[in-house]
Amino acid sequence: MKRISIIGLGLIGGSIAKALKNADAEINISAFDPFITNENINLYKPYIDKILSSEKESLENSDIIFICTPLETALKQFSELAPLLNENQIITDVAGVKFPFEEIWKSCNSKGKYIGGHPMTGKEKGGFENSDPLLFENAIYILTEETNDISLLKEFEDLIHLLGTNILHIPAKQHDVIAASVSHLPQLISVALVNTASLKTDKYNFLDLAAGGFRDMTRIASSDFSIWESVIAQNRDEILAAIEKFQIELDSMKTNIEKLNLNQLKDRFESSRKTRDEIPKNTKGFLSPLFDVFVYVKDEPGVISKISTALFKRNINIKDIELLKIREGSGGTFRLSFESKDDSEEAKLIIQEIGFEIR
Amino acid sequence: MKRISIIGLGLIGGSIAKALKNADAEINISAFDPFITNENINLYKPYIDKILSSEKESLENSDIIFICTPLETALKQFSELAPLLNENQIITDVAGVKFPFEEIWKSCNSKGKYIGGHPMTGKEKGGFENSDPLLFENAIYILTEETNDISLLKEFEDLIHLLGTNILHIPAKQHDVIAASVSHLPQLISVALVNTASLKTDKYNFLDLAAGGFRDMTRIASSDFSIWESVIAQNRDEILAAIEKFQIELDSMKTNIEKLNLNQLKDRFESSRKTRDEIPKNTKGFLSPLFDVFVYVKDEPGVISKISTALFKRNINIKDIELLKIREGSGGTFRLSFESKDDSEEAKLIIQEIGFEIR
Numbered sequence: 001m002k003r004i005s006i007i008g009l010g011l012i013g014g015s016i017a018k019a020l021k022n023a024d025a026e027i028n029i030s031a032f033d034p035f036i037t038n039e040n041i042n043l044y045k046p047y048i049d050k051i052l053s054s055e056k057e058s059l060e061n062s063d064i065i066f067i068c069t070p071l072e073t074a075l076k077q078f079s080e081l082a083p084l085l086n087e088n089q090i091i092t093d094v095a096g097v098k099f100p101f102e103e104i105w106k107s108c109n110s111k112g113k114y115i116g117g118h119p120m121t122g123k124e125k126g127g128f129e130n131s132d133p134l135l136f137e138n139a140i141y142i143l144t145e146e147t148n149d150i151s152l153l154k155e156f157e158d159l160i161h162l163l164g165t166n167i168l169h170i171p172a173k174q175h176d177v178i179a180a181s182v183s184h185l186p187q188l189i190s191v192a193l194v195n196t197a198s199l200k201t202d203k204y205n206f207l208d209l210a211a212g213g214f215r216d217m218t219r220i221a222s223s224d225f226s227i228w229e230s231v232i233a234q235n236r237d238e239i240l241a242a243i244e245k246f247q248i249e250l251d252s253m254k255t256n257i258e259k260l261n262l263n264q265l266k267d268r269f270e271s272s273r274k275t276r277d278e279i280p281k282n283t284k285g286f287l288s289p290l291f292d293v294f295v296y297v298k299d300e301p302g303v304i305s306k307i308s309t310a311l312f313k314r315n316i317n318i319k320d321i322e323l324l325k326i327r328e329g330s331g332g333t334f335r336l337s338f339e340s341k342d343d344s345e346e347a348k349l350i351i352q353e354i355g356f357e358i359r
Numbered sequence: 360m361k362r363i364s365i366i367g368l369g370l371i372g373g374s375i376a377k378a379l380k381n382a383d384a385e386i387n388i389s390a391f392d393p394f395i396t397n398e399n400i401n402l403y404k405p406y407i408d409k410i411l412s413s414e415k416e417s418l419e420n421s422d423i424i425f426i427c428t429p430l431e432t433a434l435k436q437f438s439e440l441a442p443l444l445n446e447n448q449i450i451t452d453v454a455g456v457k458f459p460f461e462e463i464w465k466s467c468n469s470k471g472k473y474i475g476g477h478p479m480t481g482k483e484k485g486g487f488e489n490s491d492p493l494l495f496e497n498a499i500y501i502l503t504e505e506t507n508d509i510s511l512l513k514e515f516e517d518l519i520h521l522l523g524t525n526i527l528h529i530p531a532k533q534h535d536v537i538a539a540s541v542s543h544l545p546q547l548i549s550v551a552l553v554n555t556a557s558l559k560t561d562k563y564n565f566l567d568l569a570a571g572g573f574r575d576m577t578r579i580a581s582s583d584f585s586i587w588e589s590v591i592a593q594n595r596d597e598i599l600a601a602i603e604k605f606q607i608e609l610d611s612m613k614t615n616i617e618k619l620n621l622n623q624l625k626d627r628f629e630s631s632r633k634t635r636d637e638i639p640k641n642t643k644g645f646l647s648p649l650f651d652v653f654v655y656v657k658d659e660p661g662v663i664s665k666i667s668t669a670l671f672k673r674n675i676n677i678k679d680i681e682l683l684k685i686r687e688g689s690g691g692t693f694r695l696s697f698e699s700k701d702d703s704e705e706a707k708l709i710i711q712e713i714g715f716e717i718r
Contacts, residue, residue, distance in 0.1 A: 250548070262588055
């Protein structure tokens with residue numbers, strides 16, 4: 001019987017607890033979270049076998065420790081716990097930057113094992129109250145393992161598969177290089193683009209003319225800095241390298257525009273078109289800009305059209321829809337994605353009004 | 360009775376003809392387009408009172424000449440026709456770059472009047488066959504008038520209002536500065552971003568992890584260079600200025616990341632968030648987004664043609680179609696993308712009317 005400790009029962013930690021408990025009730029889950037109080041403990045009880053009173057208690061209660069706190073806290077807890085593992089214990093984390101963990105690991109001479117993880121999923125709202133056993137369904141779970149123990153890794157992978165994810169192995173450094181390029185750089189560019197375009201003259205507000213595609217392109221510019229602050233600090237070198245590569249590319253385009261080298265520009269446009277058309281369409285990537293609502297529907301014909309009609313009547317546009325899980329004769333769960341948080345919140349109310357269950 | 364000539368019966372010119380004729384059958388419309396032949400002339404006949412055999416014939420047949428050809432051709436035709444106007448004639452155009460027309464106008468000593476125009480609307484597919492009297496409905500029609508004749512301007516505006524648009528007055532130079540900032544710059548950045556992120560190492564294709572938000576953010580990177588070539592050439596100075604502003608902003612963010620000046624970075628994030636939330640949500644801007652509809656279809660031959668025919672009959676243009684999911688023997692889900700929310704919402708109703716399930 002596996003014993004798991006989860007440190008931090010927010011969206012990810014809570015979803016891991018729920019998914020594992022749903023998948024296998026035999027798994028023993030202990031957890032530490034300072035937000036658990038006497039008043040709210042009943043929320044946690046169905047999923048958590050034992051509430052721990054400190055991070056360190058996890059060392060006595062588990063074979064695998066999941067650190068699921070925000071990046072800076074996670075690094076601190078990782079530094080404290082990693083050196084104290086015994087030879088049978090695995091420590092893992094779920095942070096979006098991976099190399100700093102590996103550096104700590106290499107310097108701490110632990111007897112245990114470290115397997116870094118980055119589940120590529122999320123929701124707009126955090127917290128245990130928004131956690132969901134289906135959060136990982138069909139998502140990519142990146143592992144940046146630092147263990148050569150194949151049987152141990154296999155065991156860990158079996159556990160991760162219980163979440164419903166697809167595993168992808170990428171070394172920590174490589175992960176951070178890719179994340180800088182396809183997630184952190186686009187975020188910074190989006191912010192810079194909005195700031196650049198936000199001119200107001202006496203008479204004209206540029207952005208009044210920047211609707212539609214400009215909104216789509218800069219959606220992530222509305223992200224909260226608090227989630228980016230530690231990512232930027234921890235992945236600084238890779239982010240700087242990605243910015244520099246982008247600057248070189250943009251500067252060369254600028255030179256070609258200056259000199260009206262239209263053939264060279266054409267090559268860059270065609271290369272980008274070809275490349276972009278190769279981006280996979282059906283997986284969640286590093287950037288997840290839509291706002292998800294999970295709806296449970298019984299197995300009846302026409303339910304989805306009932307929901308979409310109700311939303312349509314209220315002017316709510318569904319941007320993406322995905323069937324996550326279906327059980328013959330008993331229904332399934334759909335993920336409906338919306339462009340804005342406001343839309344997703346209103347959609348939840350409407351869907352509940354017409355009698356469906358929000359998950 | 361107004362006499363209008365339209366030079367170039369593509370998407371915009373054709374839509375103007377249809378919209379004006381629908382609004383007021385008394386308006387006399389003549390047109391020149393080398394694509395009109397004996398075989399296809401019947402397509403045009405309901406809307407065009409007289410087919411002209413050259414651009415210059417428009418001078419004999421109209422009070423107002425609309426030049427609706429692609430940018431480079433439009434500039435050439437404008438140079439030829441503008442000097443030949445009499446004092447009662449107005450010439451106008453619909454191009455996305457405006458200052459080059461004004462420069463030609465100022466140097467040609469015409470007796471007529473010039474009112475520059477830029478209707479902010481469009482569709483993926485061009486040509487008269489895709490033109491639509493509703494193309495302008497609720498769109499912004501920018502006028503960069505170079506006339507002080509208020510009563511003439513009023514008359515012209517009344518005509519433009521027949522298209523269903525909202526008029527916005529912006530001087531030509533200012534228009535091009537704004538377009539560079541909110542349309543041309545984002546286009547170039549999108550291309551540069553895709554080219555920067557398109558790394559492949561031996562083992563990893565970066566873009567495999569760049570789904571979702573990255574695709575959204577770089578949708579316009581798939582644009583065809585042919586539509587950008589003359590825009591870049593004609594608006595070069597404003598585009599270069601916009602790139603430089605962006606470079607300064609990005610460089611300052613880079614310095615703040617280098618020095619870990621997180622408070623300054625936070626300011627930039629917050630400024631962009633605040634600004635972006637002010638972008639109008641329901642108007643068409645310089646860049647048009649797509650609106651998606653998901654349709655579940657059983658596994659039968661010909662369903663998609665049934666749907667597309669029904670939409671076509673109602674003048675709804677499908678901009679993109681993608682098969683998302685298919686189960687052997689039980690059907691699949693298609694994503695249909697539309698240029699406007701109105702189109703997508705009308706499409707949903709039509710698709711349901713003919714018995715398919717919207718997901």
